[in-house]
Amino acid sequence: MKTTSLMIRTPWLASLVLAIAVASGGCGDDLPRDDGSYVDTQPDTEDVADIDDGCPGALGCVCTSNDACDSKYCHPVADGDDLCATPCKTGDDQGCNDGNPCTKDECLAATEEDKDSTCQHTPLADGSACSDGDACTTSDSCASGSCGGVAKDCGDGNPCTTDSCDKSKGCTYADNDGEKCEDGSACTGTAAAGDACKSGKCAAGGAVDCDDGNPCTEDACDAKTGCTHKALDGTACEDGSACTGTKDAADTCVKGVCDGGAAVTCDDSNPCTDDGCIAATGCTVTDADAQPCDDNNACTVGDKCLGGSCNAGSALGCDDGNPCTKDSCDPDGKSSGSKGCANEALDKTPCDDGSACTGGKGLAGEEADHCVKGVCTPGVPKGCDDSNPCTKDACEPATGCTVTNDDGAKCVPGTDSKCDTGGLCTDGKCKVVQQVGCDDGNPCTTDTCDAKTGFCAYKAMSDGSQCTDSNPCTAGDACASGICKAKPKVCDDGNPCTADACDPAPATGPGGCTTKNLDGKTCSDGTVCTTKDVCAD
Numbered sequence: 001m002k003t004t005s006l007m008i009r010t011p012w013l014a015s016l017v018l019a020i021a022v023a024s025g026g027c028g029d030d031l032p033r034d035d036g037s038y039v040d041t042q043p044d045t046e047d048v049a050d051i052d053d054g055c056p057g058a059l060g061c062v063c064t065s066n067d068a069c070d071s072k073y074c075h076p077v078a079d080g081d082d083l084c085a086t087p088c089k090t091g092d093d094q095g096c097n098d099g100n101p102c103t104k105d106e107c108l109a110a111t112e113e114d115k116d117s118t119c120q121h122t123p124l125a126d127g128s129a130c131s132d133g134d135a136c137t138t139s140d141s142c143a144s145g146s147c148g149g150v151a152k153d154c155g156d157g158n159p160c161t162t163d164s165c166d167k168s169k170g171c172t173y174a175d176n177d178g179e180k181c182e183d184g185s186a187c188t189g190t191a192a193a194g195d196a197c198k199s200g201k202c203a204a205g206g207a208v209d210c211d212d213g214n215p216c217t218e219d220a221c222d223a224k225t226g227c228t229h230k231a232l233d234g235t236a237c238e239d240g241s242a243c244t245g246t247k248d249a250a251d252t253c254v255k256g257v258c259d260g261g262a263a264v265t266c267d268d269s270n271p272c273t274d275d276g277c278i279a280a281t282g283c284t285v286t287d288a289d290a291q292p293c294d295d296n297n298a299c300t301v302g303d304k305c306l307g308g309s310c311n312a313g314s315a316l317g318c319d320d321g322n323p324c325t326k327d328s329c330d331p332d333g334k335s336s337g338s339k340g341c342a343n344e345a346l347d348k349t350p351c352d353d354g355s356a357c358t359g360g361k362g363l364a365g366e367e368a369d370h371c372v373k374g375v376c377t378p379g380v381p382k383g384c385d386d387s388n389p390c391t392k393d394a395c396e397p398a399t400g401c402t403v404t405n406d407d408g409a410k411c412v413p414g415t416d417s418k419c420d421t422g423g424l425c426t427d428g429k430c431k432v433v434q435q436v437g438c439d440d441g442n443p444c445t446t447d448t449c450d451a452k453t454g455f456c457a458y459k460a461m462s463d464g465s466q467c468t469d470s471n472p473c474t475a476g477d478a479c480a481s482g483i484c485k486a487k488p489k490v491c492d493d494g495n496p497c498t499a500d501a502c503d504p505a506p507a508t509g510p511g512g513c514t515t516k517n518l519d520g521k522t523c524s525d526g527t528v529c530t531t532k533d534v535c536a537d
Contacts, residue, residue: 059084075118088119096121101130102142135170160197175200186226216253231256243277272305298339299329316341323351324371345374353378356400390425418454443467444479472511473502489513496523497535 055061056068062081063074069084076082088096088107096105096119103121123145124130130147132140137149154163154171159181161173181195181202189195193206210219210227215237217229237251237258244260245251251261266275266283274288293310295303302313318327318341325343333339349371353359359369359379368379384393384401392406411430413423422434438447438456444467445458460482461467467484468477474486491500491513498515505511521535 057084059086086119100145100147101132102128102145102147134167136165136167158200160200160202173200185223187221187223214256214258216256216258229256241279242282243279270308272308272310297331298333299331318343322374322376324349324374324376343374346371347373351376355397357382357395357397388428390428390430417451419449419451442482442484443469444482444484471504473504473513491515497521 056063057070059069059071061069061084063069063084064082066072066074068074071084071086073085073087074082075085096107098105098119098121100121102124104124106120106122108118108120124142126141126143128142130140130142132147132149134149136152136154138152140147140149152165152171154165154173156163156173158173160176160179162176164172164174166172176197177199179197181197183189183195183202183204185204187208187210188204188206190206190208195202195205197203208221208227210221210229212219212227212229214229216232216235218232220228220230222228232253233255235253237253239245239251239258239260241260243264243266244262246262246264249262251258253259264277264283266277266285268275268285270285271293272288272291273285274291276284276286278284287308288305289307291305293303293305295310295312297303297312299316300312300314301316303310304313305311316329318329320327320341320343322343324346326346328336328342328344330336330339330342336342351369351371353369353376355378358381359367360382363379366379369376370379371377382395382401384395384403386393386403388403389411390406390409392404394402394404396402405428406425407427409425411423411425413420413430413432415432417432417435419435420432421436422432423430424433425431436449436454436456438449438458440447440456440458442458444461444465446461448457448459449455450457461479463478463480465479466477467479469484469486471486473489475489477484477486479485489502489512491502493500493513493515495515497518499518501514501516503511503514506514517537518535519537523533523535525533
């Protein structure tokens with residue numbers, strides 16, 4: 001193994017290396033290092049040439065005499081170069097103390113091969129108690145020859161201290177004055193003055209305001225739960241309203257709520273004021289302008305308030321629309337014995353009953369409209385007959401005589417034709433609507449009536465003239481020699497799966513071609529790619 005610049009500068013480590021090498025006889029010509037590698041104790045010529053110039057004299061360096069070593073001791077190595085080491089005396093543990101609490105330090109007795117004693121450092125068993133010299137660890141114990149412990153927990157659970165650890169002093173606690181905290185009381189600490197740290201302790205902040213503004217609760221504070229509000233009963237209070245509470249019925253607490261007493265009376269008995277009450281100020285009186293009122297005058301209507309007083313409206317209309325009464329008004333009933341309108345009945349006084357169908361100009365006395373005990377009695381009826389059989393003559397009271405056409409009424413036509421047998425009123429005139437019946441029911445003849453004789457005449461229409469035989473199962477109807485002839489209608493729809501026919505007079509519908517599905521019938525769908533074709537739906 002080749003080693004360059006080897007320098008073992010720790011005395012106890014060099015001694016340990018040599019002791020282990022001596023005790024175990026080494027591993028070949030090597031000595032172990034701290035990092036697990038080994039020191040070549042028998043360097044060849046090339047190895048010696050490579051050793052750093054600064055090595056000679058230091059512990060672990062190759063030597064040829066004691067004077068060559070700083071320790072003045074050149075330890076002989078079997079089958080290899082001697083190395084500088086630290087000598088000791090048997091039983092002199094102090095001389096071999098490596099400062100490691102997890103090794104057993106001792107001086108090995110000289111052997112026949114090694115005339116001088118050497119130090120040996122044996123690791124203690126894992127778990128052996130020790131002290132690593134760090135006040136911030138606890139439960140120190142040895143493990144693989146090293147002493148170590150578990151980090152000490154310095155937390156004191158106090159929010160008003162900063163907890164830390166000093167390796168020489170151990171746990172330290174610095175006050176956090178001014179920091180926010182919670183003193184555990186629900187009755188302290190406000191937004192303006194919260195709980196805060198002082199001299200390492202949580203100092204209470206400002207007291208919590210538990211006043212709920214309710215005169216009917218007893219306010220207090222419980223450190224655990226906070227504000228409490230005990231409901232009061234029967235205690236006098238003020239509900240804040242000037243509209244409640246009287247001498248006989250004042251405001252009183254009921255189950256923690258201020259119950260308003262009796263309502264204050266604000267009615268001033270004036271119909272032209274609006275009486276009210278505002279909780280903050282009390283009774284209010286405002287003019288109720290334009291509000292209906294009564295000025296105590298039976299001969300005025302629509303009286304309205306203005307400026308807190310009732311002003312008279314317009315004069316009461318006592319005209320009852322009856323031309324046979326004398327109308328007047330008594331404002332207070334002193335002159336007539338009753339307030340308001342009076343309507344005295346008249347007799348024999350000319351009047352107008354409002355109907356254009358009675359009385360009229362030029363009539364007098366009972367023939368004309370006249371008053372009878374306060375009632376306008378109609379005169380004689382007005383004549384409206386215009387002698388026209390095709391009009392209805394009547395009279396409307398509002399407008400007088402009316403004439404309306406009596407269209408649709410039967411009448412006798414005033415003609416000389418023997419073919420005319422009846423008339424019908426149309427547009428107020430009698431028009432012929434019935435003649436001698438000459439229709440022979442043949443669509444291929446022209447039917448006429450002779451006005452002089454009243455006999456019918458029938459003339460055949462030209463061949464080829466269009467006609468209809470009223471049979472839905474024929475087509476191409478046309479006149480031939482005065483007769484309507486036609487050909488049978490073709491109803492074949494070209495579908496092998498239907499039975500085609502023609503019904504001239506079905507029970508319902510206009511008649512004509514019909515089709516019936518032949519489901520199950522053998523057929524051909526026209527393609528050679530299918531077999532056993534059969535009709536279906």
